[in-house]
Amino acid sequence: MSSSKPSATEKGPSGRPYHHGDLRRAILTAALDAIAADGPSGLSLRDLARRAGVSHAAPAHHFKDRAGLLTAIAAEGFGLLATTLRAATDLEEAGVRYVRFAREHPAHFQVMFAPELLRTGDLELTTARALASDALREAVTAVPPEGRGTDPRLAGVAAWSLAHGFATLLLGHNLEDPVGGQDPEEVFRKLARMLFRHSG
Amino acid sequence: MSSSKPSATEKGPSGRPYHHGDLRRAILTAALDAIAADGPSGLSLRDLARRAGVSHAAPAHHFKDRAGLLTAIAAEGFGLLATTLRAATDLEEAGVRYVRFAREHPAHFQVMFAPELLRTGDLELTTARALASDALREAVTAVPPEGRGTDPRLAGVAAWSLAHGFATLLLGHNLEDPVGGQDPEEVFRKLARMLFRHSG
DNA sequence: CACTCAACTTGACACTGACAAGATTGCCTC
DNA sequence: GAGGCAATCTTGTCAGTGTCAAGTTGAGTG
Numbered sequence: 001m002s003s004s005k006p007s008a009t010e011k012g013p014s015g016r017p018y019h020h021g022d023l024r025r026a027i028l029t030a031a032l033d034a035i036a037a038d039g040p041s042g043l044s045l046r047d048l049a050r051r052a053g054v055s056h057a058a059p060a061h062h063f064k065d066r067a068g069l070l071t072a073i074a075a076e077g078f079g080l081l082a083t084t085l086r087a088a089t090d091l092e093e094a095g096v097r098y099v100r101f102a103r104e105h106p107a108h109f110q111v112m113f114a115p116e117l118l119r120t121g122d123l124e125l126t127t128a129r130a131l132a133s134d135a136l137r138e139a140v141t142a143v144p145p146e147g148r149g150t151d152p153r154l155a156g157v158a159a160w161s162l163a164h165g166f167a168t169l170l171l172g173h174n175l176e177d178p179v180g181g182q183d184p185e186e187v188f189r190k191l192a193r194m195l196f197r198h199s200g
Numbered sequence: 201m202s203s204s205k206p207s208a209t210e211k212g213p214s215g216r217p218y219h220h221g222d223l224r225r226a227i228l229t230a231a232l233d234a235i236a237a238d239g240p241s242g243l244s245l246r247d248l249a250r251r252a253g254v255s256h257a258a259p260a261h262h263f264k265d266r267a268g269l270l271t272a273i274a275a276e277g278f279g280l281l282a283t284t285l286r287a288a289t290d291l292e293e294a295g296v297r298y299v300r301f302a303r304e305h306p307a308h309f310q311v312m313f314a315p316e317l318l319r320t321g322d323l324e325l326t327t328a329r330a331l332a333s334d335a336l337r338e339a340v341t342a343v344p345p346e347g348r349g350t351d352p353r354l355a356g357v358a359a360w361s362l363a364h365g366f367a368t369l370l371l372g373h374n375l376e377d378p379v380g381g382q383d384p385e386e387v388f389r390k391l392a393r394m395l396f397r398h399s400g
Numbered sequence: 401c402a403c404t405c406a407a408c409t410t411g412a413c414a415c416t417g418a419c420a421a422g423a424t425t426g427c428c429t430c
Numbered sequence: 431g432a433g434g435c436a437a438t439c440t441t442g443t444c445a446g447t448g449t450c451a452a453g454t455t456g457a458g459t460g
Contacts, residue, residue: 023407039242039316055409057449062407066448113372121435150394157366158373158391162358165365172313173355176357191358195395196348221423246416255440257418266417276434348440 024062026052028076031069033109039072040117053100070111071119077108078128085135091155092192094139095163099188102167109171113164155196162195163188224262226252228276231269235307240270240317242399270311273315277308278328285335287334293353294339295363301387302367309371315366336360362395363388 021024030051034043045066046056063069084101088094102109111117118125130154140156166188169175218225230251234243245266246256263269284301288294302309311317318325340356366388369375379387 020408044447045449047399056447057407057410060449064449084276113368114239114241115372116400117241154247154387154390154394156364157379157387161365161369161391162362162395163365164369165361165363167358167365168313168363168368169329169361172315174313179357180239187357189353189356191361194355194358197397223438244416245418256416258439258444260418263416 020052020054020058023052023054023058027059027062027069028073031073032105032107035073035110040107040111041116043070045069063118067117067119070114070117071125072123073108074112074114074118075122075125075128077105077112078125078132080105080108081112082131082135084126085139088139090142090144090161091139091196092189095159095192096137096185096188098160098163099167099170099185102136106171109167113168116154147156158195159192162191166191202295213216215349218234220252220254220258223252223254225256227259227262228258228267228273231273232305232307235273240307240311240314245269247362265319267319270317271315271322271325274312274314274318275322275328277305277312277330278325280305280308282328282335285332285339288339288342290342291359291396292389295354295359295392296388298360298363299370300385301385302371306371309367313368326374335395336387337350358395359392362391366391 007109018167019188029049030048031043034048043066045059049056049058052058059069062070079102081098084097095157120126136159137156140152140159166175166184168178218399227248229246231243235249244265249258250257252258259269271400281298284297287292288297295394300370320326335361337356340352340359366375366384370379370384
């Protein structure tokens with residue numbers, strides 16, 4: 001496992017190569033695993049270091065802080081969300097993709113909306129968030145406002161609130177009974193159609 | 201200085217080094233303050249003890265754990281939410297009250313929906329949650345389904361998702377621009393009317 | 401080869417949650 | 431009123447954590 005890059009990283013006595021090779025990514029994925037399991041609060045940098053097989057202070061070099069690590073995760077999440085949303089054709093599809101993103105990347109999603117854990121002023125984070133925000137706004141304008149004179153900003157807030165609330169409640173296991181055995185995406189589609197009735 | 205509140209080191213009869221009087225409530229309110237300021241993750245039992253003027257292990261007697269404290273907060277929150285929702289006349293009003301609750305009790309709200317921080321099997325918590333859930337269900341049935349044959353369970357999920365998402369985004373300061381200077385409750389009323397159009 | 405610099409380690413400090421055992425006090429009973 | 435009991439709170443301690451400072455390694459560059 002550690003011999004994937006034999007020539008560069010192999011070390012003799014201690015068995016631990018000094019240069020991990022891709023420690024940043026290793027710690028990120030380990031963190032995503034841990035967060036998906038126990039939430040962002042239970043995260044331990046030292047535990048991540050142990051999982052990656054490095055010393056306890058190694059993560060600090062790539063992400064300065066605990067907040068730095070979480071900020072990097074949030075930024076990555078907003079980036080992923082932006083590309084996902086940009087591929088949506090209409091607003092309903094954007095909402096479905098929003099919910100799907102939350103289910104497929106629960107760790108990212110949780111961290112993205114936990115402001116007190118993040119370095120909110122971080123440049124990488126704010127730009128990624130702006131990208132996602134733009135993608136959402138674009139999806140809102142793509143919905144045909146035929147026959148319904150709703151303020152597009154209001155429509156955006158409505159769509160975002162519905163998708164965000166549904167996704168959040170889903171991740172928190174608060175929607176067990178009502179959803180039953182149905183596919184969550186299909187359930188959300190029905191909710192979205194309740195919001196934006198195509199004038200029927 | 202020791203007339204009404206003698207120093208903590210004082211062990212005179214008028215002081216209260218022991219038997220704080222209402223330590224449980226004091227720690228709860230201190231915790232709510234701290235959570236509203238820094239989120240549940242930054243909570244420190246020792247800091248709460250310091251604020252209450254007791255020793256570092258005092259909280260453990262009332263709430264066994266950190267999880268125990270947060271569970272008590274969540275249970276209290278669900279209780280408050282239940283009484284608030286029960287006073288709603290229709291579903292829109294229930295949603296407005298839901299959002300208002302989140303804004304007036306942000307600490308409660310955050311903790312209520314942070315399952316990984318709670319003792320999910322706790323009896324007090326589950327009963328309080330059931331109360332709130334019943335109140336919501338009742339509000340859903342109170343909406344006149346005239347002309348709209350939507351499944352009531354689906355309508356409940358829709359209303360809950362919209363209110364929960366709006367409240368969550370609001371608390372996370374993600375709705376600054378769109379809402380502008382408008383009253384959040386009024387904005388939500390518009391969203392709710394988008395969902396449950398009263399056929400004009 | 402010497403230099404440089406990023407990646408990583410070692411060591412230390414203050415802080416935290418949790419547990420155990422002791423101290424104090426209100427209250428209940430006689 | 432005296433004695434005892436149980437709840438309440440304290441003190442002491444331990445392992446674990448985040449973060450900083452300083453040292454070590456190794457790979458690339460001139």
